[in-house]
Amino acid sequence: MNDISSASLRAFELLISGDAQLWTIIGVSFSVSLRAILIAVPIGLPVALLLAFGRFPGRRMLVTTFNSLMAVPAVVVGLTVYLMLSRAGPFGDLKLLFTQTAMVIGQAVLALPLLIAMAHAALQSADLRAWETALTLGAASPRALLTVMHEVRFALMAAVIAAFGRVIAEVGVSLMVGGNILNYTRNIPTAIALETSKGEFAQGIALGAVLLFLALVLNFFLNLFQGRGELA
């Protein structure tokens, strides 16, 4: 009990004193996850658009597939990306394993199914009248599509935020393809998972607090955006 409270006190000190190592770890987390989302969005959004408004055989099956892929555990995604990037794998020559780039790729892969499924649901909820109104007022189809996306922008933002929340808190991918290298690939979840087992409670608690705070902030925005979606 005494251990925990002194560790908590120490965690608080670490946070407010601007402990360099701690903030490096936090920086790695944000940098990697933001890049992963920046890659996932331009891939996921067109796919979601195609699934929502495209007419082609196998569309329904693809929707179901992405919905199921959401449930794949992060370690399994990590394992898959690991096998791809390992020396014997198809992309082994790129020597990406245990780099931030590998983490970015892995997290982007992890984010995609959630992003696609949620963006697809958002686009599907769009009112057909929005599309027709844009067209009848003289918008060309691509512009009308932009208008429809703008109409469901809050639900689309909720999808992006949920995807970010998923990747910044996951351990599996980061650990397997990043390797938890200090000052390089060690991020918040891998630090918590591994340093705690070495008895480094204070750092774990401090990082846990950061994640908790982040989760609260993300959820706040998620609720805000999803609330806007319903109002509209």
Place this chain on the structure above:
Amino acid sequence: MTETVLELIGTRMSFSGKQLFDVQRLTFRSETCLVLTGANGSGKTTLLKIAAGLLAPDRGTISFDGRDFSWQRAYRSLRRRVVYLHQFPYMFDASVFDNVAYGLRRKGVPAPEARAQVRQALEWAGLSGHTSQNARSLSGGEKQRVALARARVLSPHLLLLDEPIANMDEEGRERTLFFIRQMVSDGFTVALATHERQLVQQVAQLHLRLEGGRLIEKAVPARTRLKQTRVKKARSA
């Protein structure tokens, strides 16, 4: 003299193999208020959407500017010339101003000019006090007027109104009818779909009925025409 604005020839439409209608000829004449009646599900909305270039018929020829086109070749022009208003007009999640400016922006009208036109249209619709309000928060009748103003600024060759007075109280109906009549007397070509016969007496200059998949021309009570001329005279005076 009225002239043909747009004509639909041999328009056939079916849903999942079941034929809805086969309309030989539907002619929209300039400065004429056409009322299209028909029972629920007779295909009024479908026909209007085809004319607006929003829905592809199984078969049909579109005629304008003295030339015939297949629907597939005509729909882009239709979208530019025709404005269709839904029974419950859709309001973009934006200000009343931005809703009315939407079409002008798509046309590339310079901002100062567009602003002036939007202001004028909002004044016409009695919505000047709502300019910066989010259009979603308006009442049903106000939304209808935003939609009319939004169409009006584009000066479409043809304005199609789907059930414009359904789900309105008596006052809302009167008010909406007033605006529709005004647009007709301002020279707009208007066609409206309704299943309420009452509207025929109130605004129709031409009455077509969609029944059993065919269009039938019906007689229009004489006093409608009278009312129409009166509005015109009052405006020019």
